[in-house]
Amino acid sequence: MQRDKIKVEIKKLSHGKSLPLPCYATMQSAGMDLYAALDDSVILNPLERLLIPTGIVIAIPNGFEGQVRPRSGLAAKHGITVLNSPGTIDSDYRGEVKVCLINLSNQPYEIKRGDRIAQILITPVPEIIWNNIEEFYAKETARNEGGFGSSGR
Ligand SMILES: O=c1ccn([C@H]2C[C@H](O)[C@@H](COP(=O)(O)OP(=O)(O)OP(=O)(O)O)O2)c(=O)[nH]1
């Protein structure tokens, strides 16, 4: 089965010109990896966070959003994750896509130009129109107000 294809405009900024466009690591990857468009490598010390440029601007179609998610390898091996995960890229944003990385390990971690630091997914997002009522039409649900571990371990 083929998946839907959606064309999205993308512009490389001068500091990202020599880097590849975000790309799928395998044909059926969900996310496209984002590259660090750094001039020089940087060291992320334990508990330090840094906004990393990707060198791209994208024009996401109305009705979609960009989600910037961590890479599991960086998280599991090095404790590097996206602090505001998943980062939200609004469809009307025309600034550079940036990735806020944090080092949650106890070792410094070096990020070099061209490293794949995170992944982006472009996903549909409906516009919600609130229907502000006094009482829900269906009063009971299986869960009702239960949450935060109410179903057990
Ligand atoms: O990981 C991220 C998250 C956001 N952005 C950009 C695109 C997004 O459209 C904009 C605003 O993001 P968000 O709404 O999460 O941040 P905010 O703190 O609410 O800022 P604003 O007041 O600009 O909405 O910043 C990124 O480049 N990377």
Ligand SMILES: [Mg+2]
């Ligand atoms: Mg916002």
